[in-house]
Amino acid sequence: MKNKIIILIISLIAFLNIFFLLKHKIIPKIQALEGMEYVQGSEHIESYYIDKTPVTVAQFRKFINATHYETESEKFGDSGVFDFKTGEWNLIKGANWEYPESKLKPKASENHPVTQVSWNDAVAYCKWARKRLPTKAEYDFAANNAEPEFKTYAWGENAIENGKYKANFWQGSFPQYNSNEDGFLTTSPVGYFGKNKLGLSDMGGNVWEWVQDWNPEKPTEKLQCGGSYLCDPNVCHGFKIGNISSTSPETGLMHIGFRCVKDMKWLLLQKIFNN
Numbered sequence: 001m002k003n004k005i006i007i008l009i010i011s012l013i014a015f016l017n018i019f020f021l022l023k024h025k026i027i028p029k030i031q032a033l034e035g036m037e038y039v040q041g042s043e044h045i046e047s048y049y050i051d052k053t054p055v056t057v058a059q060f061r062k063f064i065n066a067t068h069y070e071t072e073s074e075k076f077g078d079s080g081v082f083d084f085k086t087g088e089w090n091l092i093k094g095a096n097w098e099y100p101e102s103k104l105k106p107k108a109s110e111n112h113p114v115t116q117v118s119w120n121d122a123v124a125y126c127k128w129a130r131k132r133l134p135t136k137a138e139y140d141f142a143a144n145n146a147e148p149e150f151k152t153y154a155w156g157e158n159a160i161e162n163g164k165y166k167a168n169f170w171q172g173s174f175p176q177y178n179s180n181e182d183g184f185l186t187t188s189p190v191g192y193f194g195k196n197k198l199g200l201s202d203m204g205g206n207v208w209e210w211v212q213d214w215n216p217e218k219p220t221e222k223l224q225c226g227g228s229y230l231c232d233p234n235v236c237h238g239f240k241i242g243n244i245s246s247t248s249p250e251t252g253l254m255h256i257g258f259r260c261v262k263d264m265k266w267l268l269l270q271k272i273f274n275n
Contacts, residue, residue, distance in 0.1 A: 037199045050142050051259035053190035053201050054113035063125050072118040073252040079116045080253040087175030100254045112187040113207045113257035119222040119249035122210045122258040131260035136213045139225040143203040143241045154196040154203035167205030174232035204239035207257035221246035228255040
């Protein structure tokens with residue numbers, strides 16, 4: 001009984017320390033976390049760490065190998081694939097995280113963002129990695145370099161700078177014609193188009209990324225942020241900061257991935273107990 005009381009007192013002191021630090025914004029950069037960047041919070045957002053890139057096929061493979069997890073696309077036996085010839089979406093048998101367009105098409109590249117993962121799949125990965133999905137507010141805040149005034153894009157104001165594309169998105173006229181001027185018809189290697197000031201890549205374009213929030217206008221769908229290679233600026237312009245898409249949480253599609261965040265308060269708690 002005495003030991004339980006001591007543990008309870010220590011835990012209470014630790015949480016009070018965390019509350020004080022968070023309330024007064026005394027948030028030290030505790031440590032460098034592999035594959036993540038620190039985001040200093042604001043008045044309405046607590047400090048956190050966020051993955052530098054979307055979760056890659058290679059990273060997701062480690063999760064699958066360690067847990068033998070079966071994604072929802074694998075359970076259903078099919079998943080959503082965009083047909084570039086017809087401009088339509090179809091359910092294709094055998095499409096999954098490893099073969100985003102089916103086993104009749106090339107295998108997903110290890111350094112590309114994993115796709116064909118549902119919101120539920122993404123949450124399962126985050127739990128395994130001892131992380132979580134970001135909220136929409138956290139995603140947008142990080143995309144905007146933790147600055148108060150929002151820019152158009154994570155990297156600045158122009159989609160093309162010095163003759164070079166700053167993100168992987170649709171060029172041409174969606175869905176009939178893609179001129180493919182950025183060099184990628186579908187996904188691109190994470191980090192290929194550079195980083196924002198915080199050191200984060202692919203915060204606009206490449207793949208939509210799941211976040212925690214439900215869509216208030218479509219209450220059965222979860223939000224995604226960041227836009228994808230299917231975003232035509234004249235149609236959806238999804239890679240602008242703040243823009244969204246959404247689908248049901250069990251849905252996997254070939255242009256949706258995710259990244260994770262880690263709460264600062266739990267890192268503070270870990271540091272207190274380790275000391």
